[in-house]
Amino acid sequence: MDTLLELRDVNYSYHSIQGETHALSNLNFTVEEGEFLAIVGPSGCGKSTLLSLLCGLITPTGGSIRFQGHDLTRNDTLQMGYMLQKDQLLEWRDISSNVALGLEIQHKNTPENLAYANELLNTYGLGQFTCKRPSELSGGMRQRAALIRTLVLHPRLLLLDEPFSALDYQTRLTVSDDIGRIIRQEKKTAILVTHDLSEAISLGDRILVLTKRPGTIHTILPVHFPEGLSPLEKRNDSNFKHYFNLLWKEFNQNEGSIH
Numbered sequence: 001m002d003t004l005l006e007l008r009d010v011n012y013s014y015h016s017i018q019g020e021t022h023a024l025s026n027l028n029f030t031v032e033e034g035e036f037l038a039i040v041g042p043s044g045c046g047k048s049t050l051l052s053l054l055c056g057l058i059t060p061t062g063g064s065i066r067f068q069g070h071d072l073t074r075n076d077t078l079q080m081g082y083m084l085q086k087d088q089l090l091e092w093r094d095i096s097s098n099v100a101l102g103l104e105i106q107h108k109n110t111p112e113n114l115a116y117a118n119e120l121l122n123t124y125g126l127g128q129f130t131c132k133r134p135s136e137l138s139g140g141m142r143q144r145a146a147l148i149r150t151l152v153l154h155p156r157l158l159l160l161d162e163p164f165s166a167l168d169y170q171t172r173l174t175v176s177d178d179i180g181r182i183i184r185q186e187k188k189t190a191i192l193v194t195h196d197l198s199e200a201i202s203l204g205d206r207i208l209v210l211t212k213r214p215g216t217i218h219t220i221l222p223v224h225f226p227e228g229l230s231p232l233e234k235r236n237d238s239n240f241k242h243y244f245n246l247l248w249k250e251f252n253q254n255e256g257s258i259h
């Protein structure tokens, strides 16, 4: 596997009239092509700051972020796709034109790209809903449409910021399973930030645990399950409990909290 993203000694401090807040300290890690990295850590440890750094909204106050072998530039951030807590679908557009929104904004709404959008909608069970408004879809279907809107732009890296936390527990299980499968099937590289340990174990290839502020890497835990298990099936596998206990211990050593 090739390295897609590399952080070298990354630091970030916020400066305000109240003073300096050291948010992230000496982060060193890589993300390989096709990998799914989950990031967990106590509230306030710098998870959102890290995502803001990765998508170029802010720049490190120390160290460097390398993408595809060179220092991260504005152009690289155009190759990133996002999934957030809210799906941000526009109610006045039907699903088909919601999915095409990014293509329109980037002037890429060519017949080929629109055909690809349709293909994704059909493959992932939304073919019958293309003329519906977002409010006519379930929460899970809306998140699927939001993911397809991102996938049509062929992102090299998906940044997922607590994308399931607005959903109720049952829906959250099925939607994370659904989204996890699609990301695997499309062979995308993804970084998921979550405070939910079970979600991290069922979706990630590796789990990066951050310490309390200033967030630094406490540990990076590789996760292995029998080949081909879906995120939901992993939750029922005997290894799941082992990883959960391991992470729980790391969290307590870290004197953190999962909320």
Ligand code: ADP
Residues within 6 Å of the ligand: 014, 015, 016, 021, 022, 023, 041, 042, 043, 044, 045, 046, 047, 048, 049, 050, 213
């Ligand atoms: P998380 O996403 O893990 O909850 P954040 O990245 O939001 O953490 O914040 C990390 C730390 O930086 C927190 O202590 C927070 O209070 C501080 N912080 C976040 N944004 C700002 C800001 N704009 N100015 C000053 N401090 C900030």
